[in-house]
């Protein structure tokens with residue numbers, strides 16, 4: 684079975700959520716086992732920005748009842764560092780012999796000009812199959828809240844769209860009044876696909892006696908984003924609402940832990956399904972979910 688996604692022919696429907704599976708680190712740990720059995724149909728990089736970023740102050744993680752709050756803050760080597768250092772390593776992991784796993788590079792900028800530069804530079808590289816634009820990360824104070832406003836989102840997507848001929852996926856924010864309107868705005872602006880959901884804005888107070896951050900909050904940045912099982916039903920509602928409104932393909936994610944979870948997102952209209960937080964608990968999760976899904980009818 685082959686799945687068509689924006690012209691890419693994929694062997695199955697499971698991809699990773701950006702920032703939740705470090706393929707370079709995984710290769711160091713798992714070696715050839717990772718490359719010969721790469722679990723994802725396409726690999727999404729963590730978010731890349733123009734300048735290198737250190738990320739947020741510690742603590743950066745809080746385990747909630749049925750999920751994880753993170754305020755990692757998008758640490759990355761910046762555009763040049765990514766292209767020079769990470770891209771060749773990723774290509775080495777994703778391609779070779781029979782292996783041809785498409786690479787989707789996820790980018791974020793705080794202005795249309797910055798985003799255009801990122802899309803143009805990455806779009807010129809043959810090694811990169813598609814681009815994902817993160818307009819939704821709630822962890823970065825200076826980040827793109829524009830993803831929460833349909834009008835601004837459409838303007839930005841329209842402005843940056845000509846910067847690349849590669850498929851452009853817009854990763855929507857769930858922290859908005861009407862996610863389907865935002866998805867429509869992305870489509871109108873020229874997006875080839877949308878992905879959702881990113882993390883839901885969340886916070887945690889420092890336990891009594893622990894050294895708290897700002898106003899007794901646990902996380903160094905004060906707030907973070909919730910992911911994992913707790914958000915699965917929110918993802919189901921939002922993916923369903925979006926898929927009913929747009930004509931472009933949808934990548935659905937949020938709290939997926941099993942083939943049945945993935946199947947539900949497909950049943951409400953997702954073409955591909957992202958596995959995120961579950962990969963931290965079990966690095967083999969995506970392979971297990973992809974195999975289980977394929978064993979189901981119309982997987």
Ligand SMILES: Cc1cc2nc3c(=O)[nH]c(=O)nc-3n(C[C@H](O)[C@H](O)[C@H](O)COP(=O)(O)O)c2cc1C
Pocket residue numbers: 699700701702703729730751753755757789817820854879880881882909910911912914936937938939957958959960961
């Ligand atoms: C530790 C961590 C880091 C993440 N980093 C990014 C990122 O760099 N860019 C991005 O667009 N989304 C990022 N996300 C969001 C995920 O890609 C995904 O949208 C979200 O976690 C929901 O899926 P899940 O519940 O399966 O984890 C991150 C999530 C986590 C938990």
